[in-house]
Structures are given as structure tokens and as C-alpha cells.
Amino acid sequence: MDTPIFDPETGEVLQAGGDTPPAMQAMSLDEARAMLVRAHGVAVSSDDPILMLVSLHQGFIADYEAMLKRHDGAIRGFLGATGEACAEAVENVLASLKDKTVKASIDNAFALVERQAVTMEQLRAELRRHRRVHIVLTVLTLLGAGLVAGTLTLFIR
Template sequence: MEDQPTPEVEALTTDKVRQVLIEKHGLPLSDDDPILMVVTMFAMFQSEYDSTLKKHQAAIEKFMVNSSKHYADKVQQSTDELLNRAVQGTIRNNIEAMSDFKESMRDFTKSNRLYALLSLCSCVASICLFASWLFLRS
């Protein structure tokens, strides 16, 4: 939302009031006419009202800036926490996967050693059979 400049309104003066009253009603006012006191009081109230509005506007802007920063910090903190949880979860999952892989490799190694021992026994048996065949043949 863009700030649009507010149009300047001319201040109400006693001379303007005199001029309007002469134009509309044909009544000239003297300098000590009580109606002009009302104009002066209205101008004072208007000035005080404008001043109060400016103070409130400044307070609202300050509040909005502070609130925006506070909530932006909270969002950043929440995002960081979620990211940390996701990273920690991923690390935990990787550690579990590596542990499972290590267990699988241990089982695979045992199986390979067993097959190697079986192959060695089979090879020794084959050599013994071949040697006994050669011995019996001669």
C-alpha cells in the first residue's frame, strides 16, 4: 500500500470567515465579534488534533517496524529450527542406514569366509583324490 500525499487544506482564519459571511449573508463582523472567538478556538482544536494525529502516526509506525522485525525474527527462528530438525533427521537416518549396511556387510563377509573355507576344503579334497589316483595308478 503506497502512501499518498494528503492534500494541503488551507487553515481557517478570521479573515476568511469574515469574507465568507459577507459573501453569503452580507454581514460584516467587527474584530471583537464573539463568532471570531469560535473560529480561533476551532483553529486551536484543529492544530492540537493534527499534532495528536501526527504523534499517533509516529507511534503506529514505530510499533509496526518493531512488530515486523519481531515477527520476522520469529519466522527466521522457526525456519532455522525446522531446518535443524530436518538436518538432524537426515543425519539420524543416514547413521541408521550406515549401521544397517555395516550389519549387512558383516553377514556378507561371514558368508564369503564360509564359502572360501568350503572352496578350500573342496580344493584340498580334489588334490588328495588326484594324488591318490596318481599313486594308485603307478
Template sequence: MGEPIFDPDTGEIIETGGGKPPAPMAMSLDEARALLVREHGVAISSNDPILMLVTLHQGMVRDYEVMLRRHDDAIRGFLGATGEACAEAVENILASLKDKTVKASLDQAFALVERQAQAMDRMDRTLRRHRLIHSLLTLLSLVGCGLAIAILFTIVR
């Protein structure tokens, strides 16, 4: 353990020496003074130019953070508007594709129904023709059977 380090203005013990913890992210002036004591073993007064430089740096960092927040907000707004516009465009395209797909599916279904109706008409005509031919052949068969029976009766008699 090292010797205690005193503040030159107040005479208070700032640091007792020893281990060196890492510097904090946002540092107050008192923390900056304590850091200098820890790192270099030097105590400085509150009106030291180094502390003034720390104050200016902290102010600049605060201003920079405010500027970054404004930029982040502007970028979020821009990306949000762009994202909404893209989402709307995609929805419109999907709706259009959906409408086109539904229309194409309906057109295909109607075309299929029409082709099936035409096939049914052809089959109906074919069945009528087959019925007519079948009826004629049946009539011819009956006439042939009748003639054969008549010839058989004339021979047998």
C-alpha cells in the same frame, strides 16, 4: 464575468465572481472569507462570528492532527516492538528447527554408516565362508581328479 466583490473592512476587491474553484484542504481566514464570497457572494468582516468559528475549527483540527500523530507514533512503536519480538521468536524457532534438522540429518547419516558397516561385516563373513567352501570344493576336485588318474593308470597298465 460577475461584478467585483469588495471587502467590507478594507474596501479591497476580494473576488471578481465567475468560476468556483474547489476549497483548499487547510484554509486560512482570508481563504475562508474568499470562499464565502465565491460560493455565496457574501463578503464578511474579519471579526465576524463565522470566521471565529473557522478559527476554532482550525485549532481543533490542529489539535486532532497532533493527537493522531502521537497515536501513530505510539502504534508504530508498539508494532515495531511487537514486530521485533515476533522476528526474534521466529529466528529462535528457525535456529531450533535448523539445529534439530542438522542433528536429525547427522543421526540419519551415522545410522546409515552403522548399517553399512554391519552389511560390510556380513558380506565379509559370507565371502570368507564362500572362500572356504570354494577351497574345499577345489581340494575335493583335485583329490577326485587324482583318484581318477590313479585308477586310469592302474587300468591302463
């Protein structure tokens, strides 16, 4: 597996992705007997009880390493499932936040349009009032101009 393994408390990389520790090569019984001859000058037979204990120990170590490999696989599977569940939960929260943000933006836009509609209606009412005042002033100006023109015409004749 290429994913690194992290310590959950410290965040320290315990095993980098793809890196597996080298397997320990156990010494064979013949190598052990040859080493005893070289180091101590003593030959040990293959039915020696100490060598039998070494054989048993090597068997236990092989079983222990197999168990550790199974546990490593189970832990990787658990961490993968947990990571996927966390990623899915984060995506759901982000989608929910996005939905809430979009809804809030739409609500704000509608409120702004509503305020603008009220303001536009106020502006229209004000323009109608100004238009009436302009009409009255225009009529008064025309009446005044007619009165002045009529008065001047009377004086001129």
C-alpha cells in the same frame, strides 16, 4: 516513512507507503468574512463572537492534528517493533527447525552406515564360509583327480 499501514484484521492497506493524505487548509478569518459578504451581503467585524468561535475551533483542530501525528508516530514505532520481534521469532524457529533437521539427517546417516556395517560383516562371514567350502571341494577334486590318475597309471602299466 515508506512502509504501508495495514488493517490487522482484514489485511487491507489503510495508507500506502510514502503516501500522506493532503493537509486540510483551514479557511482564514479574513476569507470567512469575505465569503459572508459575497454570499449574504453582510459584513462581520473581526471582534464578532461567532468568528471568535471559529478561531477557537481552528485552534482545536490544529491541536487535534498534532496529537494524531504523535499517535501515528507511536503506532508506527509499535508496529515496527512488533514486526521486528515477529521476524526475529520466526528466524529463531527456522534456525531451530534447521538444527533439528540437520541433526535428524546426521542421525539417519549414522544409522544407515551402522546397518551397512552389519550387512558387510554378514557378507564377510558368508564369503569366509564359501571360501572354506571351495577349499574343501578343491582338495576333494585334486584327491579324486590324483586317484583317477593313479588308477589309470596302474591299468596302463
